[in-house]
Amino acid sequence: MTSFTSSRLARIRYALWGLAVVAALVLAGLYMTRTPAPQESGQATRTGEAVIRSEFTLTDHTGKRVTEAAFLGRWQLAFFGFTHCPDVCPTTLAYMARVLDMLGDTAERVAALFITVDPGRDTPEALAEYVSAFHPGLVGLTGSEADIAAAANAFRVFYERMEQDSAPDGYVMAHSGYIYLMTPDGQFETGFREGDQPPEEMARKIRDAMERYGE
Numbered sequence: 001m002t003s004f005t006s007s008r009l010a011r012i013r014y015a016l017w018g019l020a021v022v023a024a025l026v027l028a029g030l031y032m033t034r035t036p037a038p039q040e041s042g043q044a045t046r047t048g049e050a051v052i053r054s055e056f057t058l059t060d061h062t063g064k065r066v067t068e069a070a071f072l073g074r075w076q077l078a079f080f081g082f083t084h085c086p087d088v089c090p091t092t093l094a095y096m097a098r099v100l101d102m103l104g105d106t107a108e109r110v111a112a113l114f115i116t117v118d119p120g121r122d123t124p125e126a127l128a129e130y131v132s133a134f135h136p137g138l139v140g141l142t143g144s145e146a147d148i149a150a151a152a153n154a155f156r157v158f159y160e161r162m163e164q165d166s167a168p169d170g171y172v173m174a175h176s177g178y179i180y181l182m183t184p185d186g187q188f189e190t191g192f193r194e195g196d197q198p199p200e201e202m203a204r205k206i207r208d209a210m211e212r213y214g215e
Helices: 006-034 088-109 124-132 145-155 199-213
Strands: 057-060 065-067 075-081 110-116 138-142 159-163 171-175 179-182 188-192
Touching: 057 145, 075 088, 075 145, 075 171, 075 199, 088 110, 088 138, 088 199, 110 124, 110 145, 124 138, 138 145, 188 199
Parallel strands: 075 110, 110 138
Antiparallel strands: 057 065, 057 138, 075 179, 159 171, 179 188
């Protein structure tokens, strides 16, 4: 893989940080919508509708067309990235793999999804080779440009093609770096970022979420 110069890496990282700020604002807004409004004693409480949702029609790394319904009943860990990513994606997928390992038998109740933002290069075959290098439980998902845009919109993920002469094929993809934890019915539970906590703590938080959910 072609090496990036320091200045160009800096520009890409600044763009990613900017996208991460936007995504953080979206996540903050989500938490606000999920906060129950004050109610008088004895009244039922209501929460707002989550703006982040698991909703997609994509092709998995085996070539099978799937929707979010294929993963209902399991918790989802969803991360958007691309196989030519120089740093954020491989480190995040390695981190997710460690979390899955630490979950032990509980990992069977989790669908770990890697959704590409670079469908032009990330074919099912390319994704199959890529995700298998990290963990056998990872599922790679791709599709048309429209398919990916719709999935990213549902998860409120931001991504952008950036021209870069020294990169493979002359471009890279800037994208937000959150790992989304979705409940078995496809609703947003919380978001993580690799580096914010060690993998054992993320595994513990996932178990805690499962307990709160009644599993």
